[in-house]
Amino acid sequence: LGVSEINQNTWDDLEALLVQADLGIETSTDVIRALKQVVVENGLTRSEELSQVLKQELLNRLLPIPEPVLPDQKPLVILMVGVNGSGKTTTAAKLGKQFANQGKKVLLAAADTYRAAAVDQLQVWGERLNLPVVAGQPGGDPGAVAFDAIQSAAARGFDYVIVDTAGRLHTRYNLMEELKKVYRVSGKALSGAPHAVWLVLDATTGQNALQQAKAFKEAVQVTGIILSKLDSSARGGMAFAIQKTLGLPILYAGLGEKPEDLEHFDREAFVNGIFHN
Amino acid sequence: MFDNLSGRFNEIFQQLRRRGKLSEADVDAVLREVRLALLEADVHYSVVKSFVTRVRERAVGHEVSKALNPAQQVIKIVHEELINTLGEPDRLNLSGPKPRVVMMVGLQGAGKTTATAKLAKILRSQGERVLLVAADPYRPAAVKQLQTLGQQIGVDVYTREGVKPPDLAAQAFDMAQKSGVSAMVIDTAGRSQLDDALMQELQAIARRVPVNETLLTVDSMIGQEALHIAEGFRDSVKLTGLVLTKMDGDSRGGAAISIRSVTGVPIKYLGTGEGLDALESFDPRRLASRILGM
Numbered sequence: 287l288g289v290s291e292i293n294q295n296t297w298d299d300l301e302a303l304l305v306q307a308d309l310g311i312e313t314s315t316d317v318i319r320a321l322k323q324v325v326v327e328n329g330l331t332r333s334e335e336l337s338q339v340l341k342q343e344l345l346n347r348l349l350p351i352p353e354p355v356l357p358d359q360k361p362l363v364i365l366m367v368g369v370n371g372s373g374k375t376t377t378a379a380k381l382g383k384q385f386a387n388q389g390k391k392v393l394l395a396a397a398d399t400y401r402a403a404a405v406d407q408l409q410v411w412g413e414r415l416n417l418p419v420v421a422g423q424p425g426g427d428p429g430a431v432a433f434d435a436i437q438s439a440a441a442r443g444f445d446y447v448i449v450d451t452a453g454r455l456h457t458r459y460n461l462m463e464e465l466k467k468v469y470r471v472s473g474k475a476l477s478g479a480p481h482a483v484w485l486v487l488d489a490t491t492g493q494n495a496l497q498q499a500k501a502f503k504e505a506v507q508v509t510g511i512i513l514s515k516l517d518s519s520a521r522g523g524m525a526f527a528i529q530k531t532l533g534l535p536i537l538y539a540g541l542g543e544k545p546e547d548l549e550h551f552d553r554e555a556f557v558n559g560i561f562h563n
Numbered sequence: 564m565f566d567n568l569s570g571r572f573n574e575i576f577q578q579l580r581r582r583g584k585l586s587e588a589d590v591d592a593v594l595r596e597v598r599l600a601l602l603e604a605d606v607h608y609s610v611v612k613s614f615v616t617r618v619r620e621r622a623v624g625h626e627v628s629k630a631l632n633p634a635q636q637v638i639k640i641v642h643e644e645l646i647n648t649l650g651e652p653d654r655l656n657l658s659g660p661k662p663r664v665v666m667m668v669g670l671q672g673a674g675k676t677t678a679t680a681k682l683a684k685i686l687r688s689q690g691e692r693v694l695l696v697a698a699d700p701y702r703p704a705a706v707k708q709l710q711t712l713g714q715q716i717g718v719d720v721y722t723r724e725g726v727k728p729p730d731l732a733a734q735a736f737d738m739a740q741k742s743g744v745s746a747m748v749i750d751t752a753g754r755s756q757l758d759d760a761l762m763q764e765l766q767a768i769a770r771r772v773p774v775n776e777t778l779l780t781v782d783s784m785i786g787q788e789a790l791h792i793a794e795g796f797r798d799s800v801k802l803t804g805l806v807l808t809k810m811d812g813d814s815r816g817g818a819a820i821s822i823r824s825v826t827g828v829p830i831k832y833l834g835t836g837e838g839l840d841a842l843e844s845f846d847p848r849r850l851a852s853r854i855l856g857m
């Protein structure tokens with residue numbers, strides 16, 4: 287936003303900025319409408335006064351969640367879900383490392399028995415991070431892997447079980463049914479499980495992200511979002527529509543491929559990233 | 564979403580019934596909706612802008628045909644322009660001395676490794692002798708993933724632990740040449756266009772082996788950044804084609820327009836599933852309708 291009088295150009299530039307950050311035209315229009323009101327109410331005339339107002343407006347649209355609120359359960363079961371390639375397996379490993387650093391005993395469950403070498407991928411992470419992995423046979427039943435992992439974690443006094451599931455497009459009926467089964471079977475292994483269902487969304491995703499979040503929430507009661515690949519040049523603006531429409535908190539940001547590249551979602555940093563990238 | 568948009572267009576169709584030449588008002592009424600449809604499909608903001616301007620220029624003053632009402636006429640022009648932008652589906656360029664080399668590049672998780680195996684399967688069915696090259700030493704079990712897929716389709720996979728991708732590609736090429744391989748597909752690691760070291764690695768591979776085709780593999784669910792990402796890859800390596808993956812979902816795939824507009828490289832394949840047969844050539848008409856949401 288340049289340094290000048292606020293005029294139609296200012297609003298056009300603002301729309302360009304927001305749409306290009308993947309907020310979508312609907313949310314962008316909504317944000318601009320809100321800003322126009324602030325401008326009138328506060329008698330603002332200079333475009334440089336807008337930046338602060340815009341920043342605040344965007345911040346207001348994101349839930350302040352400094353730490354994910356997790357129930358006091360042992361073991362606590364977290365189910366990782368999402369479309370193909372979004373970053374589930376890597377994020378599962380990163381989370382495992384974070385919890386282990388807090389002194390917790392973490393078990394990883396490789397319940398992606400479908401994709402080539404998905405189990406190997408999680409096992410490599412397990413070796414690198416020194417975390418045990420329960421794995422099934424390629425082509426085996428993912429529900430059974432989750433079940434075994436949860437039972438064995440309960441028996442061996444683990445604090446966390448992180449269940450990695452296969453990527454699936456939210457439009458694939460059978461695969462979503464399979465995921466529901468993993469969810470149900472987890473509850474059979476341990477009443478109340480899974481205690482958290484985290485949807486891993488690739489921050490480079492555009493408007494389809496909302497459909498993804500809707501479908502996964504409907505299928506398996508997603509409780510929070512992890513925005514992966516925020517280190518990319520994309521800005522992840524679809525988070526606003528997801529927050530608004532589904533009320534789901536953004537819990538973590540994935541910021542790279544290394545195990546330490548996971549941070550609690552920081553609204554300020556996220557909103558700043560929309561301005562300067 | 565789809566019904567919605569068709570509905571919106573229909574409403575405009577109802578309103579505009581006049582015959583004769585298309586007026587500015589006719590055209591603008593339709594183009595407002597077209598603009599929204601393209602933005603909702605993730606076509607880049609700037610690309611939408613120039614596209615709408617282009618259509619407007621072409622449409623205003625255009626004779627309304629007998630069979631169509633003014634709105635339908637504008638939509639027809641929009642559709643034609645979209646199809647022109649998308650271009651014809653293009654085949655792989657497999658000319659020149661053997662082995663011919665195809666290199667897959669793109670962001671993390673886009674679908675490169677899967678597309679590598681799918682492509683190998685197609686090439687082999689066309690009678691090529693194919694070798695896959697596992698040039699992703701970074702992602703955990705990336706090599707194993709390609710080996711597993713290679714096994715499933717019965718195609719050899721070249722791997723060497725601890726060898727850097729440019730050296731690995733050169734070694735694989737030597738071996739391929741000696742053993743009568745006619746096509747070699749290199750699977751590279753996912754990378755950001757902003758990662759200088761990794762972009763230089765791609766350049767180094769291209770210096771070591773004669774690359775026929777460098778295919779940018781892009782997730783069809785990608786948003787506005789598709790444009791800058793494609794520009795970034797184009798500026799580092801000579802892109803020759805685009806593979807748009809995960810088209811079996813309900814993404815509209817507007818990135819195809821953005822990428823095509825800025826790089827001019829043809830769309831060569833669509834990925835339409837996780838299975839190794841799910842690689843198709845594309846129909847510009849169908850893709851244009853999908854992007855428009857009609």
Ligand SMILES: Nc1nc2c(ncn2[C@@H]2O[C@H](COP(=O)(O)OP(=O)(O)OP(=O)(O)O)[C@@H](O)[C@H]2O)c(=O)[nH]1
Nearest residue numbers: 370371372373374375376453515540541542671672
């Ligand atoms: N730059 C970046 N890359 C990431 C991030 N998270 C994951 N990746 C990369 O994205 C690619 C896909 O990650 P995976 O963890 O395999 O994704 P997934 O969702 O498990 O994939 P499927 O199981 O095949 O559906 C890998 O190359 C990861 O290294 C991130 O936060 N930043």
Ligand SMILES: Nc1nc2c(ncn2[C@@H]2O[C@H](COP(=O)(O)OP(=O)(O)OP(=O)(O)O)[C@@H](O)[C@H]2O)c(=O)[nH]1
Nearest residue numbers: 370371671672673674675676677753809834835836
């Ligand atoms: N539904 C669907 N899934 C696909 C398609 N292409 C690839 N996938 C899936 O997307 C995920 C990522 O695919 P990969 O081939 O591992 O992607 P990649 O680009 O090699 O990932 P990195 O090497 O980590 O950068 C896997 O779960 C694939 O099965 C497709 O066309 N449709």
Ligand SMILES: [K+]
Nearest residue numbers: 516518519520
């Ligand atoms: K970013």
Ligand SMILES: [Mg+2]
Nearest residue numbers: 374375398404
């Ligand atoms: Mg995975």
Ligand SMILES: [Mg+2]
Nearest residue numbers: 675676699705
């Ligand atoms: Mg790969």
